[in-house]
Amino acid sequence: MDFSRLRTTSKVTDEWTYPQGEPLRAGWLRVDTAPDHELYWEEYGRADGEPVMFLHGGPGGACAPVMSRFFDPDRYRVILFDQRGCGKSRPTVAADGPEKALAHNTTDDLVDDINALREALGITGKMHVFGGSWGSTLALVYAIRNPEKVASLILRGIFLGSKEDLLYMYQGNAATFADKPYGLTEPGAYIAYPDEWKAFVEVIPAELRDDMMGAYKAIFDSVPTTEPERQRQLQAALAWSVWEGTISNMIPAASDPGKFGEAEFALSFAQIEAHFFAHDLFLKEGEITDGVGALKNVPVHIVHGRFDQVCPLTQASRLVEALEATGTPPATYVITDAGHSAMEGQTVIALTAIMDGLPRI
Structure with a gap:
């Protein structure tokens, strides 16, 4: 029997629109003391472009250069950073132990870190906030608390964490x-x-x-x-x-x-x-779905894989329902023939299309 024509992966292959670029610059930003949390960050694309704050999943998933490929490098200024305790940020759980890396490591701390990074990188106006999985959770919490700083929310693989x-x-x-x-x-x-x-x-x-x-x-x-x-x-x-x-x-x-x-x-x-x-x-029960009324002036774009087993599609359904109840349904809601990962071909196509079609800030 010949099974050679069966698909062996759903991961992205040639679906990328934009090539892998080199970072414009990179560095560490100290955001706390005792322990001295330092965030590792990289900037891609255009130095004077529309800012995009990229929030990785997990928590603890860290960033990788490939995550910059969702964005037109001639239009966007993309900020990738590793959240507390992971990746190239310091300290990390693996290298320094949980007693250090998990100290002062809560959702409130991560929201504060986004604002600290904004300030350190000279972002004074609105920015696009792009997050998947836990990154969608953090993006929603950030935008609910700071709607005046967010031009649009682009969310993938909605995670509400109940x-x-x-x-x-x-x-x-x-x-x-x-x-x-x-x-x-x-x-x-x-x-x-x-x-x-x-x-x-x-x-x-x-x-x-x-x-x-x-x-x-x-x-x-x-x-x-x-x-x-x-x-x-x-x-x-x-x-x-x-x-x-x-x-x-x-x-x-x-x-x-x-x-x-x-x-x-x-x-x-x-x-x-x-x-x-x-x-x-580190969230109150229903904090996100009860708080989406704060997003009435923030367009929300959602991409979710129909076959997602990490964050089943019902989580996106709950978020959409909450947005609709406030009279502000999602600006975009795309269900792809994919699983959870941002690196699946159909999801890459959808997210890139959304970024290409956003109104300019």
């Missing part, structure tokens, strides 16, 4: 997995990725699987003193990271988890996410 959203991704059928591993006892992303789910669940002993996020966080919160303990913590971080990285793609590259399988990335990514999730993203 308890049910997190249970869908991390809990699923884990409590009954030992007795019925393929039983559809609860909703969850595991339904589409049973083998990958098995690897995620089996890190945790069966008696602790009633609370998968809590069990993982207990491992992350421990302070390893022996090599087996360090390996246990790394194993958990990699399992957490690879699970999310794999299910982010509608057609995952099973043999190549990419950065999600790298120890340094995984240690920061998993522990920052667990930290934020344990604190309900």
Whole structure:
């Protein structure tokens, strides 16, 4: 039998409109003391262009140069930066430990960091704010609190972060997995990725699987003193990271988890996410959907993959409903034939088209 014509990936290939550019400049910005949090940032495109603040996912996902390719370099001035605790920002969870990197690391802190970066880079007027997944959460919170600074919101893979959203991704059928591993006892992303789910669940002993996020966080919160303990913590971080990285793609590259399988990335990514999730993203219940009335003068553009298993499409539906209830429906709402990742071909096409079509500031 010949299966050679089957698609092996849904990731972006030749869908990019703009080439990969070099940063105009880069640097670190100190935004806090004790610990001395310093944000790493890069600027792409046109120095006098319309500013775009790019907010990466996770929390803890960090930026990469390829993220600048959604934007016309002759029009936009694109700011990429790594949020606290991850990427090239300092300190990081992987290099310096969670006691430093997770101190003063809340949603309020990240919103303040955006304003500090704006000021340091001389952005005085309105800017476009572009965010996906957790970046969409942070973008919404920022815009609700600072609508006068936002020309437009461009959001991908909406993440509202409610308890049910997190249970869908991390809990699923884990409590009954030992007795019925393929039983559809609860909703969850595991339904589409049973083998990958098995690897995620089996890190945790069966008696602790009633609370998968809590069990993982207990491992992350421990302070390893022996090599087996360090390996246990790394194993958990990699399992957490690879699970999310794999299910982010509608057609995952099973043999190549990419950065999600790298120890340094995984240690920061998993522990920052667990930290934020344990604190309900440091947001009040309903803070986003109840607060979107503040966006009446901010056009909101939404792109969401129909087959997204990290942030199911219902999260976009809830946001759209909240916007419509205020009398300001989204300026754009595109549902792509894609999963969660920003790096899937159909999503790249949609996001680039939105950026190309925005009214100029």
